[in-house]
Amino acid sequence: MTAVTAALSADRPGRLDLSQWAAEAVLLDLDGTLINTLDEFDVALAHMLRGMGLPPVAKDEIARIIGKGSEHLVRSVLALALGRAGRANDAAAVEARFADAMARYYAGYGEVDGQLATVFPGALDGLRVLHGKGIPMAVVTNKPLRLAEPLLATKGLAPWVQFLYGGDSFEKRKPDPYPLLKACERLGSSPARTLMIGDSSNDALAARAAGCPVVLMRYGFNHGLPIETVDADGYFDSIDAIARQLPARPPAGAKPGQP
Numbered sequence: 001m002t003a004v005t006a007a008l009s010a011d012r013p014g015r016l017d018l019s020q021w022a023a024e025a026v027l028l029d030l031d032g033t034l035i036n037t038l039d040e041f042d043v044a045l046a047h048m049l050r051g052m053g054l055p056p057v058a059k060d061e062i063a064r065i066i067g068k069g070s071e072h073l074v075r076s077v078l079a080l081a082l083g084r085a086g087r088a089n090d091a092a093a094v095e096a097r098f099a100d101a102m103a104r105y106y107a108g109y110g111e112v113d114g115q116l117a118t119v120f121p122g123a124l125d126g127l128r129v130l131h132g133k134g135i136p137m138a139v140v141t142n143k144p145l146r147l148a149e150p151l152l153a154t155k156g157l158a159p160w161v162q163f164l165y166g167g168d169s170f171e172k173r174k175p176d177p178y179p180l181l182k183a184c185e186r187l188g189s190s191p192a193r194t195l196m197i198g199d200s201s202n203d204a205l206a207a208r209a210a211g212c213p214v215v216l217m218r219y220g221f222n223h224g225l226p227i228e229t230v231d232a233d234g235y236f237d238s239i240d241a242i243a244r245q246l247p248a249r250p251p252a253g254a255k256p257g258q259p
């Protein structure tokens with residue numbers, strides 16, 4: 001039995017007892033996990049739609065679409081707005097406007113990147129605690145690097161994170177396991193000993209396929225669905241709470257079981 005299975009079969013079936021499980025590394029999602037970026041998405045998309053002469057889309061509708069990358073977000077919002085304007089909104093109509101919409105979206109987002117976003121309570125402390133325990137971290141987001149990089153820096157999270165991978169870092173993105181596997185490779189950790197912390201089914205699916213245990217934040221977006229409907233190893237209200245439970249990483253060279 002692996003240590004993960006052993007910890008899972010403890011007194012809370014289906015849940016991973018983090019205090020009994022030594023993490024070699026942690027992977028973190030960005031939007032909805034570390035940072036609340038809903039207001040930035042809202043402003044950038046409003047800028048895009050205004051410039052295209054299309055009606056606005058509500059914030060709660062945007063919250064349900066976030067998490068699958070900018071292209072998916074822009075295509076979905078375009079289709080919604082075109083439909084509301086009484087215009088054709090099939091795939092061909094959306095594709096015809098896609099490049100223009102993306103350019104407007106990036107321009108709108110670039111003006112507010114990091115300014116309207118807030119770090120979720122406990123996220124920064126959580127990163128500090130993980131760092132103090134010697135656990136290396138990487139951020140694996142579907143947000144493009146050009147937006148993710150300044151955001152992480154502006155919000156003061158960058159110094160705690162070894163690597164950042166965006167939705168455009170590789171050919172495949174979450175829910176594909178590829179970015180998680182590449183992050184593990186770079187961190188020198190085995191997937192089975194690397195904890196993914198996310199906020200959506202996208203993160204959970206990618207982690208399951210990569211063989212990483214996964215815990216999910218209750219405050220995130222998750223495509224508008226209750227988070228506990230997603231198969232995961234635990235559900236938490238703050239990253240701080242996760243970080244405090246995990247044991248410190250044993251020094252390099254220590255044998256399993258050694259203090």
Ligand SMILES: O=C(O)COP(=O)(O)O
Pocket residue numbers: 029030031032066067068069070073140141142143144174
């Ligand atoms: O869809 C996005 O742009 C952000 O997604 P994330 O939740 O992977 O950070």
Ligand SMILES: [Mg+2]
Pocket residue numbers: 029030031032033067198199200220221
């Ligand atoms: Mg997310």
